[in-house]
Amino acid sequence: MLFLAQAADAAIQWGWGFAGVGIGCGIASLAAGIGIGRIAAAATESVARQPEASNAIRGITILTAAFIEGVCLFAIVVCLLMSLSLGGAVPVHS
Numbered sequence: 001m002l003f004l005a006q007a008a009d010a011a012i013q014w015g016w017g018f019a020g021v022g023i024g025c026g027i028a029s030l031a032a033g034i035g036i037g038r039i040a041a042a043a044t045e046s047v048a049r050q051p052e053a054s055n056a057i058r059g060i061t062i063l064t065a066a067f068i069e070g071v072c073l074f075a076i077v078v079c080l081l082m083s084l085s086l087g088g089a090v091p092v093h094s
Contacts (some may be wrong), residue, residue: 021083025076032072036065 043061047054 016081017086021079021086024079028072028075028079034067035068039064039068072091 039061043057046057048055
């Protein structure tokens with residue numbers, strides 16, 4: 001009976017691990033979307049105020065958005081690697 005309680009506890013922890021991975025991926029994607037949206041809004045406002053600087057503003061905007069996407073992809077890869085390491089966390093006994 002003790003083994004069943006330990007297996008149930010391990011299964012619950014395994015489930016929470018996958019839930020954490022999903023929440024982490026969602027938060028990383030949401031934060032990247034918000035950050036890139038704020039960059040685009042600020043760039044649009046800047047170009048409206050100074051149209052002659054549009055080429056410089058465009059380059060800085062693209063570079064900054066690429067940095068944010070890189071951080072987001074890194075976070076998602078880390079979350080997915082953690083989910084792969086959770087695959088062997090539940091003991092399987094026949």
